[in-house]
Amino acid sequence: MTMSLHSDRLFPADNHTRQIARQLYQSVKSLPIISPHGHTDPGWFAGNQPFENPAALLVQPDHYVLRMLFSQGVSLESLGIRRKDGAAVEVDPRKVWRRFAEHFHLFRGTPSRLWLDHVFGEVFGLTGRLSAATADQYFDHIQSCLQQPEFLPRALFERFNIEVIATTESPLDDLRHHQTLQQSGWRGRVITAFRPDPVIDPEFEGFIDNLKQLGEITGIDIQGFDDYLQALRQRREYFKRFGATSTDHGHPTANTQDLSLQDKRELFLTVLSGAATADQAETFRGQMLTEMALMSVEDGLVMQLHPGCYRNHNQALFENFGRDKGADIPLQTEYVQALRPLLNKVGTDPGFNMIVFTLDETSYSRELAPLAGHYPALKVGPAWWFHDSPEGMRRFREQITETAGFYNTVGFNDDTRAFLSIPARHDVARRMDCAFLAQLVAEHRIDQDEAMELAYDLSYRLAKEAYKL
Amino acid sequence: MTMSLHSDRLFPADNHTRQIARQLYQSVKSLPIISPHGHTDPGWFAGNQPFENPAALLVQPDHYVLRMLFSQGVSLESLGIRRKDGAAVEVDPRKVWRRFAEHFHLFRGTPSRLWLDHVFGEVFGLTGRLSAATADQYFDHIQSCLQQPEFLPRALFERFNIEVIATTESPLDDLRHHQTLQQSGWRGRVITAFRPDPVIDPEFEGFIDNLKQLGEITGIDIQGFDDYLQALRQRREYFKRFGATSTDHGHPTANTQDLSLQDKRELFLTVLSGAATADQAETFRGQMLTEMALMSVEDGLVMQLHPGCYRNHNQALFENFGRDKGADIPLQTEYVQALRPLLNKVGTDPGFNMIVFTLDETSYSRELAPLAGHYPALKVGPAWWFHDSPEGMRRFREQITETAGFYNTVGFNDDTRAFLSIPARHDVARRMDCAFLAQLVAEHRIDQDEAMELAYDLSYRLAKEAYKL
Amino acid sequence: MTMSLHSDRLFPADNHTRQIARQLYQSVKSLPIISPHGHTDPGWFAGNQPFENPAALLVQPDHYVLRMLFSQGVSLESLGIRRKDGAAVEVDPRKVWRRFAEHFHLFRGTPSRLWLDHVFGEVFGLTGRLSAATADQYFDHIQSCLQQPEFLPRALFERFNIEVIATTESPLDDLRHHQTLQQSGWRGRVITAFRPDPVIDPEFEGFIDNLKQLGEITGIDIQGFDDYLQALRQRREYFKRFGATSTDHGHPTANTQDLSLQDKRELFLTVLSGAATADQAETFRGQMLTEMALMSVEDGLVMQLHPGCYRNHNQALFENFGRDKGADIPLQTEYVQALRPLLNKVGTDPGFNMIVFTLDETSYSRELAPLAGHYPALKVGPAWWFHDSPEGMRRFREQITETAGFYNTVGFNDDTRAFLSIPARHDVARRMDCAFLAQLVAEHRIDQDEAMELAYDLSYRLAKEAYKL
Structure with missing residues (x-):
């Protein structure tokens, strides 16, 4: 069995439309990768050490893979995921890999399958399909590759033709890896992004301690709201020194606020005391988005909002294994009332640039396209997370474009910690955008020359400009 | 005019994709029918008497047909639907049939049209299109068929190649028809399913009386919550004796609860006293879903949840004609918060298997696929009721597959009381699944051999396994 | 560069399906235009004066165009939109036109682009694509056309083959232009429609004054609810004299009420006193929809409901420039509970006919199709405003048809104040309906002769009948 890495993959079946898609794709497939938002580990590029083994590289850190296997009865223990209580889990990476390979059919029709096949084929040069029968062959081949210098993180970065990649760090991070990178002389451009959830969300784990740490790092004695804002301002400046051009915010809702100065000061004291109710915490988060927006006007950082996820829905799993194991579930998310205070400000x-994402596709045509098609500061981020997939991208373009056009969107984000899948993800996005544009051309809704220009914009230019890269 | 029963119906127009769809469909079109959820009358198979006439068989019991005719000004009286007040209604089935035939164009573009044409063509061998002009010819032909032994319920069951069919009964039902069937020696497999709404929903018509009846049937004096659970447990066992492998729950919302034992006992007493408020009734229903889930862990019955319908929206129609006359309307339905208590338990x-359905398609990609793509116990039921249609099925696969894959879905349910339409409905589902798979193959997203395996799984294997049949 | 006005535009790429679409379209493309709902200025047809200049005709009054330009940083001042404070704005229409032309690429993929290209090509005979380079040529050509008699409003009306067009007026309007038209001897049929928001929405600007004015116009001293209803009844009769066959209601929600007479009378007094709370205002609006429905039963006017828009979301823009400048944003809208009081009445x-629209596409398959597929009085209006677009229309048919059929929809509304775009908009609708029908035929879901009949119905007959024109 060969794997599905056909050169026409994801292009429309209709022959005429497919030919247009091919032409468009030819013009963009080799463009450098702009990766303005993601979660790769800057330590990989700073240290440039070999990746450990196929399971640790491709299975264990991938929450898409974990959730699908778990949903079909494969325990996280059997996949070698560390338990908080230290109880025994599988330690043999080959056994983990075999378990994964045996269940590879589960990924049929999912983007994980497309990404993995791309990694297997394009990065490692494998040709048969992964299955129980080929598991060991895959494992051995990948394992031997990982020992070679051309599979070190920096070599892959260059081979992947990445022009710039942003990682994401907490304000409490000292950015040591970014410091190392800056001093290393390596030309790969790895920048940070400012993700202040741990110090602006009163319900974040360890929030009060985080504020203390923020005070220590900045040398500011945080007694009141003004001190607090000053400390945040200082950290934003620090992040800018390591290339940051954006902030990112992962709130449960899109709620924003515009309180009076006195109300803000009082609310902060309540929050600082640890006595905030759930409602007060929500109000505080909403106000802090507006404060972050105001700081963006000052310092030019582009503001990203990723709202609407119920984190750690499975309580037992969270207690045993912690965050990011595939148990986060999207929620219905309202934007029109929620963003009004911030947008009216x-x-x-x-001087303000904001990029909003959603896990609730119903907001595309009803809320986000109309908002982004009006407010100059607002743009819509690409199809995100569960919707970062062929059908998700198709729905995104079909539901956004007619109201917001193409130019109120910002190209593609891979948003991933799965470094090897980055070229795969950008390739899927480029193919799907070319497929969408090809249909518009085939139906005589835009002209071919316009589609060529748009293919370039969606693959490269818009991301670069929207994120000031 | 011929009717639209083309062998390529529902296949994509693109020639290459259509050829793939044809091949896939050829491999599954003759597979036996697994009908794990529906509302056929077990008395038909127990008694094996001729169906009465075309109107009584195909018009009067079909709420899809009634609602469309009613929406265009055809009164239920003129269709011979019995009024509760005994006022005169049309009694001549031929006149009812003519009225239906005159309005047959209303069904253009609806699944009812597909199902009816299939019944006319495949079951009765009719070839012209139904219209005012052909009404009598249709009536006479069908009427004469119904008198023949090969159109008796058991003969049709065999001709339809039904491997197993589940009916749905209340815990208060004595299952006499299933008893008759068990003793009959007939090899057709007709099983029951346990639908406890009448005794777990405090707002169900006659709830208090139903509880009394439950006590009598089980010989348990239901004084408290523990007695009540015991009575339910006993009825579940009784249903299992008649083949039940599943329960079904038709609640207004997907709300579940996980109360303390004391709270449960107190709430039950309030409910038993008839004094429960609307909020308490909702809490009780939610708790009872969790109790049913716990019993499923014990006895292995697969749990189905069908939430989110506003029943009997048209008050006057309900008063004059009763339930199930086409006046039920879907509601927005939330699952993420609602199911969390049960799922966390x-x-x-x-040992637990749950299948969730929805009438709110916005939950597919946002809630149900993410939930089913994580929780091992949870699977997503097929496109339901208003969405049991070609476009509805297409949206289902497009919005579910990328996050939940194919293997967290459970094949097709016909969910019908329209016995003759069962092959038609399964045929539409098989065609639409093959069309969807053909597109994945044509776009090189899966391989042909995988599509063949999936076509079999979606048409036959998944339903059989999910329902333990 | 030529513009995208291909004769096959919007038809499916698949050759066989495209041929069916062409045939269907040939049969309807020249049918007269029925425009039962819109916002053209009756003064144009009464006065029959030349349109001023290209900017005043095609840019400044078009909120779709304004919002897109504004979203990309083009100020309304630079487009010559009058400020309320009288501050200077661009006064040279040529400069406004150039600004628009420079940004014409923003409209790629939007319906505005389709409409504008149609106007440029079909109305003005222009052939190159609008851009910075061709801006002046466009301006001069259009400007010179506008001075010619064949570009006067009545001449265009006739050239556009408009059989009837409805404008929309407030009950406080004296309908002077409609009077002029009635007396003019011109055969063009321009009728009014009754839009009572200013006198039934307690939160409408100047509501109390509006009620006073209503009393003066009707000669009724509005002291209580019964007087008020009488005055409204009188104005409806007045509107009928100028051809009105419909009312229209632009409420924030679809909420309806069915209060007791005493409650209505008391609520009206509160509202009249100006002391109504937001909740009371909402209840009053809901009750007034029911009252309007009851009057429709009496006088036969068809009732239209356009709910679910957050008007003037951008507060500063509203203060500087007023309404209808592209800052209205759709809201999630509930219909099932909201419409029940009215529908049960x-x-x-x-004798009652109601047409409901939505900006919330999630309601199509979940709420509106099921409601319209049951209630005889209710029909679903076409894809509206942000969804009046190729993809919007496709989603409308795909999500409505299977439950409500075609005959519970009402053809197309252009809903526009952009007079020149009316043929373009109807053409897009006809093309998209033919494309949809062609797919049904190609997939053997309906027959060719049925599609021909439906194409006629959707393009012409249904609008005429639904609006009693």
Whole structure:
């Protein structure tokens, strides 16, 4: 069995449309990768050490893979995921890999399958399909590759033709890896992004301690709201020194606020005391988004909002294994009322740039396209997470474009910690955008020359400009 | 005019994709029918008497047909639907049939049209299109068929190649028809399913009386919550004796609860006293879903949840004609918060299997696929009721597959009381699944051999396994 | 560069399906235009004066165009939109036109682009694509056309083959232009429609004054609810004299009420006193929809409901420039519970006809199709505003048809104040309906002769009948 890595993959079946898609794709497939938002580990590039083994590289850190296997009865223990209580889990990476290979059919029709096949074929040069029968052959081949210098993180970075990649760090991070990188002389551009959830969300694990740590790092004695804002301002400046051009915010809702100064100060004291109710915490988060927006006007950082996820839905799994194991579930998310306070404050400010994402596709045509198609500061981020997939991308373009056009969107984000899948993900996005544009051309809704220009914009230019890269 | 029963119906227009769809369909079109959820009358198979006439068979019991005719000004009286007040209604089945035939164009573009044409063509061998002009010819032909032995219920069951069919009964039902069937020696497999709404929903018509009846049937004096659970447990066992492998729950929302034992006992007493408020009734229903789930862990019955319908929206129609006359309307339905108490209790228990349906398609990609793509116990039921249609099925696969894969779905349910349409409905589902798979193959997203295996799984194997049949 | 005005535009790429679409379209493309709902200025047809200049005709009044330009940083001042404070704005229409032309690429993939290209090509005979380079040529050509008699409003009306067009007026309007038209001897049929928001929405600007004015116009001293209803009844009769066959209601939600007479009378007094809370205002609006429905039963006017828009979301823009500048944003909208009081009152009354629209596409398959597929009085209006677009129309048919059929929809509304775009909009609708029908034929879901009949119905007959034109 060969794997499905056909050169026409994801292009429309209709022959005429497919030919247009091919032409468009030819013009963009080799463009450098702009990766303005993601979760790769900067330590990989700073240290440039070999990746450990196929399971540790491709199975254990991938929450898409874990959730699918878990949903079909494969325990996380049997996949070698460390338990918090230290109880025994599988330690042999080959056994983990075999378990994964035996269940590879589960991924039929999912983007994980497309990404993995791309990694197997394009990165490792494998040709048969992964299965129980080929598991060991795959394992051995990948394992031997990983020992070679051309599979070290920096070599892959260069081979992947990455022009720039952003990682994501907490304000409490000292950015040591980014410091190392800056001093290393390596030309790969790895920048940070400012993700302040741990110090602006009163319900974040360890919030009060985090504030203390923020005070220590900045040398500011955080007694009141003004001190607190000052400390945040200082950290934003620090992040900018390591290339940051954006902030990112992962709130449960898109709620924003515009309280009076006195209300803000009082609310902060309540929050600082640890006595905030759930409602007060939500109000505080909402106000802090507006504060972050105001700081963005000052310092030019592009603001990203990723709302609407119920984190750690499975309580027992969270207690045994911690975060990011595939148990986060999207929630219905309202934007029109929620973003109004912030947008009325800075939505038309030429110095402000905001990119909003959603896990609730119903908001595409009803809320986000109309908002982004009006407010100069607002753009819609690409199809995100569960929707970072061929059908998800198709729905995104079909539901966003007619109201917001192409130019109120910002190209593609891979948003991943799975470093090897980055070229695969950008390739899927480029193919799907070319397929969408090809249909518009085939139906005489835009002209071929416009589609060529758009293919370039969606694959490269818009991301670069929207994130000021 | 010929009717639209083309051998390529529902296959994609693109020639290459259509050829793939044809091949896939050829491999599954003759597989036996697994009908794990529906509302056929077990009395038909127990008694094996001729169906009465075309109107009584194909028009009067079909709420899809009634609602469309009613929406265009055809009164239920003129269709011979019995009024509760005994006022006169049309009694001549031929006149009812003519009225239906005159309005047959209303069904253009609806699944009812596909199902009816299939019944006319495949079951009765009719070839012209139904219209005012052909009404009598149709009526006479069908009427004469119904008198023949090969159109008796058991003969049709065999001709339809039904491997197993589940009916749905209340815990208060004595299952006499299933008893008759068991003793009959007939080899057709007709099983029951346990639908306890009448005794677990405090707002169900006659709830208090139903509880009394439950006590009488089981010989348990239901004074408290523990007696009540015991009575339910006993009825579940009784249903299992008549083949039941599943329970079904038709609640207004997907709300579940996990109360303390004391709270449960107190709430039950309030409910038993008839004094429960609407909120308490909702809490009780939610708790009872969790109790049913716990019993499923014990006795192995697969749990089905069909939430989110506003029953009897048209008050006057309900008063004049009763339930199930086409006046039920879907509601927005939330699953993420609602199911969490139940899923946190038993969602990873290997002994628990739950199948959730929805009338709110917005939950497919946002809630149900992410939930089913994580919790081992949870699977997503097929496109239901208003969405049991070509476009509905297409949206289901497009919005579910990328996150939950194919293997967290459970094949097709016909969910019908329209016995003759069962082959038609399964045929539409098989065609649409093959069309979807053909597109994946044509776009090189899966391979042909995988599509063949999936076509079999979606048409036959998954339903059989999910329902333990 | 030529513009994208291909004769096959919007038809499916698949050759066989495209041929069916062409045939269907040939049969309907020249049918007269029925425009039962819109916002053209009756003064144009009454006065029959030349349109001023290209910017004033095609840019400044078009909120779709304004919002897109504004979203990409083009100020409304630079487009010559009058500020309320009288501050300077661009006064040279040529400069406004150039600004628009420079940004024309923003409209790629939007319906505005399709409409504008149609106007440029079909109305003005222009052939190159609009851009910075061709801006002046476009301006001069259009400007010179506008001075010619064949570009006067009545001449265009006739050239556009408009059989009837409805404008929309407030009950406080004296309908002077419609009077002029009635007396003019011109055969063009321009009728009014009754839009009572200013006198039934307690939160409408100047509501109390509006009520006073209503009393003066009707000669009724509005002291209580009964006087008020009488005044409204009188104005409806007045509107009928100028051809009105419909009312229209632009409420924030679809909420309806059915209060007791005493409650209505008391609520009206509160509302009249100006002391109504937001909740009371909402209840009053809901009750007034039911009252309007009851009057429709009496006087036969067809009732239209357009709910679910957050008007003037951008507060500063509203203060500087006023309404309808592209800052209205759709809201999630619930219909099932909201419409029940009204539908239970008159939803099966043969004398009542209601057409409901939505900006929330999630309601199509979940709420509106099921409601319209049951209640005889209710029909679903076409894809509206942000969804009046190729993809929007496709989703409308795909999500409505299977449950409500074609005959519970009402053809197309252009809903526009952009007079020149009316043929373009109807053409897009006809093309998209033919494309949809062609797919049904190609997939053997309906027959060719049925598609021909449906194409006629959707393009012409249904609008005419639904609006009693």
